[in-house]
Amino acid sequence: MTRVSFFSPLEGEMAAKQPEGVGGGSALPQYASRSAAPTPPDQPAAGHPPLKGEGKRQRLYLFDTTLRDGQQTPGIDFSVEDKIAIARMLDEFGLDYVEGGYPGANPTDTAFFAEKRTQKAAFVAFGMTKRVGVSASNDPGLAVLLQSASDAICYVAKSWDYHVRVALGCTNEENLDAIQASVEAARAAGKEAMVDCEHFFDGFKANPDYALSCARAAHDAGARWVVLCDTNGGTQPAEVRAIVEKVIASGIPGENLGIHAHDDTGQAVANSLAAVEAGVRQIQGTLNGIGERCGNANLITLIPTLMLKPAYADRFETGISREQLAGLTRLSRNFDELLNRAPDAQAPYVGASAFATKAGIHASALAKEPETYEHVPPETVGNRRRIMVSDQGGKANFIAELRRRGIEVARDDSRLDALIRLVKEREAEGYAYEGADASFELLARRMLGEVPVFFKVESFRCMVERRYDARGSVKTVSEAIVKVTVDGQEIMSVAEGHGPVNALDIALRKDLGQYQAEIADLELVDYKVRILNGGTEAVTRVLIESHDGKGGRWSTVGVSDNIIDASFQALMDSIVFKLMKNREMAGLVAAE
Ligand SMILES: [Zn+2]
Secondary structure (H helix, E strand, O other), X not given: OOOOXXXXXXXXXXXXXXXXXXXXOOOXXXXXXXXOOOOOOOOOOOOOOOOOOOOOOXXXXXXXXXXXXXXXXXXXOOOHHHHHHHHHHHHHHOOOEEEEEOEOOEHHHHHHOOOOOOOOOXXXXXXXXXXXXXXXXXXXXXXXXXXXXXXXXXXXXXOOHHHHHHHXXXXXXXXXXXXXXXXXXXXXXXXXXXXXXXXXXXXXHHOHHXXXXXXXXXXXOOOOEEEEXXXXXXXXXXXXXXXXXXXXXXXXXXXXXXXXEEOOOOOHXXXXXXXXXXXXXXXXXXXXXXXXOOOEOXXXXXXXXXXXXXXXXXXXXXXXXXXXXXXXXXXXXXXHHHHOOOXXXXXXXXXXXXXXXXXXXXXXXXXXXXXXXXXXXXHHHOOOOEEOOOOHHHHHHHHHHHXXXXXXXXXXXXXXXXXXXXXXXXXXXXXXXXXOHHHHHHHHHHHOOOOOOOOEEEEEEEEEEEEEOOOOXXXXXXXXXXXXXXOOEEEEEEEEEOOHHHHXXXXXOOOOHHHOHHHOOOEEEEEEXXXXXXXXXXXXXXXXXXXXXXXXXXXXXXXXXXXXXXXXXXXHHHHHHHHHHHOOOOOOXXXX
């Protein structure tokens, strides 16, 4: 089994060596502030985009639909709290538009739209155009959209005559009227209006005149953006380019056009870029490409491509600064954390393997001249260079990684070889030290004999009882008993909790004798379980994040075929790390 380690001794050192302007676009201007909703250009400019050095770079607007289209992903269901947290992440990262959902369609989205949830980004509500047969002012669905705390409304409209007939059951003209009246209603309510033309590319292939009429109805009514949607994701880049060019030639300026691509043929990013090259100036997508079926265009891939690749960076600018771009990897991984799913190691730009190299010839050359092996410097997107630890090249990395934590060990020290062997064995068993810096540090310090035995857990027992109470309703009770020895004295603690792990945690921390006061400010802030190979007999990995009153934050890991045992290991590491940290015996890196 080959494993990529998280050791990256080169960072910092390499950052200073990066030549100016690698990847182009290094002179991106910063955007100090923007009004809530990006304002439409007074005069849509015609003609070709400027060539390099010719005039100002054109602005591309980034539209995130993680909270709306991303919500369609199988297995994903955001709570209001999730949505608030994600909207904040997107807003801070510098997206122009955050589409929050469909107010009126479900209680979560209605509650989410009770307040504006963004500071800088325009907050967008999604919904249908008005129903045929009622006026805009008498449509209750439209009223909910207009009354929501949004800056903008993105309507979804049919643009394929076949869908108008089959799905809406109205005439082509009635559909055009609905688009026009809905856009006008949004503008009258003081909101920016945009229209997602559903199945636009298929509609255009079937009946170009009608598809164009729908786009034009939206544009002529004053929609800021007419968004061309490849709703089923089957269109190819060359087709997207050709059709966008025809739409622009028909008189709708690219400055008012957007692209919404799905990934059913793995081309959502390519299709978005093709549309930009043909003239559109708004791109819709989601974090990590989540979305219905195969997902939407992945903004985490698109953003660095637009900002770092000269083909785009020389011609366009986004609302995201270079500093914000350096938070891209964190954004992507925080989002995966929130979804409780493993980040894709091979994700472009942000994956753990995106800048990984096997040690050997490449690794030593990479250390000298990274730009010969890397298409962009990993620091620009907040990622790290990684070199596998499986041989000699790895040993130097290991030493440097330990040094970062204030641990000195000689290259020929046999304990170092033993530590490397142990880390590799444990990674093969399922330990993930990348997400558990404190457990890695304890492992290294134990190997070097630096971790005192503060206390010893002699035994623990967890019990879960599920029974019917006197009223006949189901009751589940969890209880844990822990026996510890501190200073030669045996202490037994019993606790009840919400589930066996919680009971064990409370019992373990109930009485640690002389150390009790020291862990009073220790708090578990996150607890994550990942099943490594399916089924109830699978190996379980538990990751625990802890913090203390001094602002320290650290993560620990446990692996076992028993979830309680895996949790126990991670809990123990967390407590021991805290005691080490209190004595300034640990924590240079892990508790940063
Ligand atoms: Zn979609």
